[in-house]
Amino acid sequence: MRLVGEGLACTRGLRRLFAALDFTVEAGTALLVTGPNGAGKSSLLRLIAGLAVPTAGAVRLEGEGADPEAGVAEQAHYLGHLDAHKAALPAARNLAFWRDVLGRSGLGVEEALETVGLGGLGGLPVAVLSAGQKRRLALARLLVAHRPLWLLDEPTTALDVGAQARFAEIMQAHLARGGLIVAATHAPLGLSGTRELRLGRIAVEEVPA
């Protein structure tokens, strides 16, 4: 399976953020989208996720394992800046909701909470969780339903060093199973075998391990 972006252009307001952007992400690899604030990293992720429409160009998943009946959005997890939790509900209830919506094809709720280091905290309302705990809960969503493509916007924001390392292991395991990752980030994510797409000065380059 591979994710292909062809001739992508994005205009926001009066500003053209990028044009004629081509990239390919092969199964088992990650593409890091980098560049200065306002370069268009989040905008690119939203285009891939189907949450915004490109001015030109298209994105598709193709090859073995890609579902020809489904669009990219249905085969992707999109994790934006907002964590998409109901603050008044317990963490476990929030995660159970996403598991039901996304298709129950991954870990159970308790196991996913345990995996992101929130074991025993599932009964707490999200409102009382710390910023890093809320982020961990958002990351747990990736685990409760299988989607081959993970679109991650600054996924390690608010995570402590240990949680960053744990999440690097989770991402690496996803890649080892043939998954794909596109991540907008200002910081290294601790992954090997990644390539970098730098916006602001468009170029795709190999990142040394």
Ligand SMILES: Nc1ncnc2c1ncn2[C@@H]1O[C@H](COP(=O)(O)OP(=O)(O)OP(=O)(O)O)[C@@H](O)[C@H]1O
């Ligand atoms: N809905 C919108 N209407 C008009 N302009 C927008 C809209 N959304 C984003 N922009 C503009 O598009 C540009 C790119 O925004 P984007 O969030 O994609 O940047 P980014 O590279 O992710 O930045 P950061 O590193 O700060 O997160 C910014 O100048 C922003 O103001």
